[in-house]
Amino acid sequence: MGTLLIHGGRVLRPDMTVVDADVLVDREAGDIVAVGPDLSGDETLNADGGLVIPGLVNAHTHVAMTLLRGHADDKPLDRWLREDIWPVEAALEPGDIEAGAELGVLEMIRSGTTAFADMYFEIDRTAAVVERAGLRARLGHGAISAGKSEAAARADIEESVEMARRFDGAADSRISTAVMPHSLTTVTPDLLSLAAEGAADAGVPVHYHANETADEVDPIVEKRGRRPLMWAQDLGLCRESDFLAHGVHLDGDEIDLLAETGTGVVHCPASNMKLASGMAPIQRLLDAGVTVGLGTDGAASNNDLDLFDELRDAAMLGKLAAGDASAVAAPDAVRMATAGGAAVLGIDAGRIEPGAAADLAVVDLDAPHLTPDHDLVSHLAYAVNGSDVRHTVCDGQVLMRDREVLTLDAAAVMARAERRARDLVARAD
Ligand SMILES: N[C@@H](CCSC[C@H]1O[C@@H](n2cnc3c(=O)[nH]cnc32)[C@H](O)[C@@H]1O)C(=O)O
Numbered sequence: 001m002g003t004l005l006i007h008g009g010r011v012l013r014p015d016m017t018v019v020d021a022d023v024l025v026d027r028e029a030g031d032i033v034a035v036g037p038d039l040s041g042d043e044t045l046n047a048d049g050g051l052v053i054p055g056l057v058n059a060h061t062h063v064a065m066t067l068l069r070g071h072a073d074d075k076p077l078d079r080w081l082r083e084d085i086w087p088v089e090a091a092l093e094p095g096d097i098e099a100g101a102e103l104g105v106l107e108m109i110r111s112g113t114t115a116f117a118d119m120y121f122e123i124d125r126t127a128a129v130v131e132r133a134g135l136r137a138r139l140g141h142g143a144i145s146a147g148k149s150e151a152a153a154r155a156d157i158e159e160s161v162e163m164a165r166r167f168d169g170a171a172d173s174r175i176s177t178a179v180m181p182h183s184l185t186t187v188t189p190d191l192l193s194l195a196a197e198g199a200a201d202a203g204v205p206v207h208y209h210a211n212e213t214a215d216e217v218d219p220i221v222e223k224r225g226r227r228p229l230m231w232a233q234d235l236g237l238c239r240e241s242d243f244l245a246h247g248v249h250l251d252g253d254e255i256d257l258l259a260e261t262g263t264g265v266v267h268c269p270a271s272n273m274k275l276a277s278g279m280a281p282i283q284r285l286l287d288a289g290v291t292v293g294l295g296t297d298g299a300a301s302n303n304d305l306d307l308f309d310e311l312r313d314a315a316m317l318g319k320l321a322a323g324d325a326s327a328v329a330a331p332d333a334v335r336m337a338t339a340g341g342a343a344v345l346g347i348d349a350g351r352i353e354p355g356a357a358a359d360l361a362v363v364d365l366d367a368p369h370l371t372p373d374h375d376l377v378s379h380l381a382y383a384v385n386g387s388d389v390r391h392t393v394c395d396g397q398v399l400m401r402d403r404e405v406l407t408l409d410a411a412a413v414m415a416r417a418e419r420r421a422r423d424l425v426a427r428a429d
């Protein structure tokens, strides 16, 4: 397969400086072999006038929920899930998952995302989409106890463990997995422990929603007499590889616990604002040394999968939460979307350096909203949109060239998703 040369652009380095450089990629091994001036390779990807950045990492989503984009808006989490989302999800068929995942993956590749973590149903379908679309993912079957018999709830957790075992390392190791109990309040304590044991046994992380709304925190504090994450640690859910979504309502001790254990946090600012869940203390997490990534959450609470929007929201909301305009500065936001997310997912990517995975995006800078170029990291955080991405590369393969996705038929994917979404909602009514 030889080498791929990403030629003629500027390159974002791990220390957030920018240099004029080429990037040489080994397509067989899927990693970066050199970064520097005047390199040559077997095939060239033109990055003239562009900025080469690490591919973005969407560290928490429910990708097939693209089918529910715009289906129900403007409600708080609990009512939104119970009244609108769960009833429709009950009517989901495997073909819907595949169509929704394909749409979401298409949207992510088109906006420079090369890896994502996904909690949903029918993960074999999502895995098949990831396999042919060419990006990376950490997938898990979302298991929930609420509304189920004890036996059915247990079987759901067992399925989560079983699926994690089955798909870990699939698609030439582009797919990894986690056991994914839905949240600290929607899964029973026994089953949370079972999930932790199953994950440890299978050698994969646990991923779950935690401390998303005040309504979830208060009952745990009342019933267990301690903060949710102290309780989660007792259940075995705060190992170094484990990661939780949201972490909006955290106290100082919980922040320390996250830093000490190495448990990752996925910040989902758009979802937190849309569901009015609250403002996560992101600057405090960064100051404490917690590993933080960014996630879009599902497209029904966002309502898109563009990580550049998330970057901007993270910087803005971080300042508002801290009451300090210097909080969550542009480089911090960019780091969360790249190296931070890669660390949360446990992949050796998120930085442009020899030896790292060749997961890259080329952003076209030739646009009015990206002129002048005082500071390109500022542009990445505050001004770039997903539609500015010209090329996307993952594992050394070009997934999108000049905005054309090479691994999926975009028109067919959109048409199928449209039809599936319409039928799904009609069935659920
Ligand atoms: N197997 C489970 C499904 C869990 S998948 C993950 C779930 O997370 C839900 N979800 C999406 N966004 C959020 C959020 O922000 N907080 C909590 N749950 C969410 C989503 O609708 C989906 O039902 C079952 O039997 O219902």
Ligand SMILES: [Zn+2]
Pocket (backbone or CB within 6 Å): 060, 061, 062, 209, 245, 297, 298
């Ligand atoms: Zn979620």
